[in-house]
Amino acid sequence: MAATADVRCEPSEHTGTGALVLAGSSGRVDEPRARLLADHGVLAESLRWFGGPGQHEGPWEIALELFVERVRALRAECDRVVVLGTSFGAEAALLTGALAPDLVDAVVALAPSDVVWAGVRPDGRQTSHWTWQGEPLPFVALDEEWEPDEQPPAYDGAYRAARLLAGPERLAAAAIPAERVREIVLVAGGDDRVWPSVEHAEAVVRRRAASGLDTTLVTDPEAGHRTVLPGEPVVTAGRSMQRGGTQEADRRLGQLAWREVLKVLAARR
Numbered sequence: 001m002a003a004t005a006d007v008r009c010e011p012s013e014h015t016g017t018g019a020l021v022l023a024g025s026s027g028r029v030d031e032p033r034a035r036l037l038a039d040h041g042v043l044a045e046s047l048r049w050f051g052g053p054g055q056h057e058g059p060w061e062i063a064l065e066l067f068v069e070r071v072r073a074l075r076a077e078c079d080r081v082v083v084l085g086t087s088f089g090a091e092a093a094l095l096t097g098a099l100a101p102d103l104v105d106a107v108v109a110l111a112p113s114d115v116v117w118a119g120v121r122p123d124g125r126q127t128s129h130w131t132w133q134g135e136p137l138p139f140v141a142l143d144e145e146w147e148p149d150e151q152p153p154a155y156d157g158a159y160r161a162a163r164l165l166a167g168p169e170r171l172a173a174a175a176i177p178a179e180r181v182r183e184i185v186l187v188a189g190g191d192d193r194v195w196p197s198v199e200h201a202e203a204v205v206r207r208r209a210a211s212g213l214d215t216t217l218v219t220d221p222e223a224g225h226r227t228v229l230p231g232e233p234v235v236t237a238g239r240s241m242q243r244g245g246t247q248e249a250d251r252r253l254g255q256l257a258w259r260e261v262l263k264v265l266a267a268r269r
Helices: 031-038 065-075 087-097 156-174 195-209 247-265
Strands: 007-011 017-022 040-045 080-086 106-110 116-122 127-128 129-133 184-189 217-218
Touching: 007 031, 017 031, 017 065, 017 087, 031 040, 031 129, 040 065, 065 080, 065 087, 080 087, 080 217, 087 106, 106 247, 184 195, 184 247, 195 217, 217 247
Parallel strands: 017 040, 017 080, 080 106, 106 184, 184 217
Antiparallel strands: 007 040, 116 127
């Protein structure tokens, strides 16, 4: 499968670090974030992973080889490669780091998940978000009986309900093997109303700690699902839902996270 970046941002002075930037359920190409990284000496790429020509129209059964191939291409040009993803893109970033630890030096996961979630096909059937070597990964199914109790909806309750419905064995099968990732920075808002990303992040920290691995976790109790890094525009488009936080808190979390991102990128301060 051909994996071509939709956006490639060349730095004026390359530090030797490359980054693959993955957006979440919007399906967009995250050009502003790629350009921000390039301003700090990083060869940064972003690609559309669903909703484009020849791709699934939604985030279901996406081949993880798509990301691994792009990372391999970056590795051929760079001394260090980082995958930076948000939400569903953070799920993909962590899986890519786990599947290709020889290629990925670090993962930055914003509003992350600790498990693989269900994607919904056009016929309504639930399946895995991701495949590897042609097979869907084990996933946590959504509770089809769950209904939001307010509008616009908040979905954090749906994900908590899904975990309860899944039970320990299914959760264990769907868990992302984060202990295989070399280095991880997790960024999560305590007021995330899309899904409980702090709880997810803490589960990743515990899993890695059980293997004797340290993990950086950056949080702000008032921030929501969208972390705004310094210099980034505030994204207002997307599906109508509650995302939590405020612009002030989301920017504050972004400022805290940026310090850790720069360390991981080994970029110029």
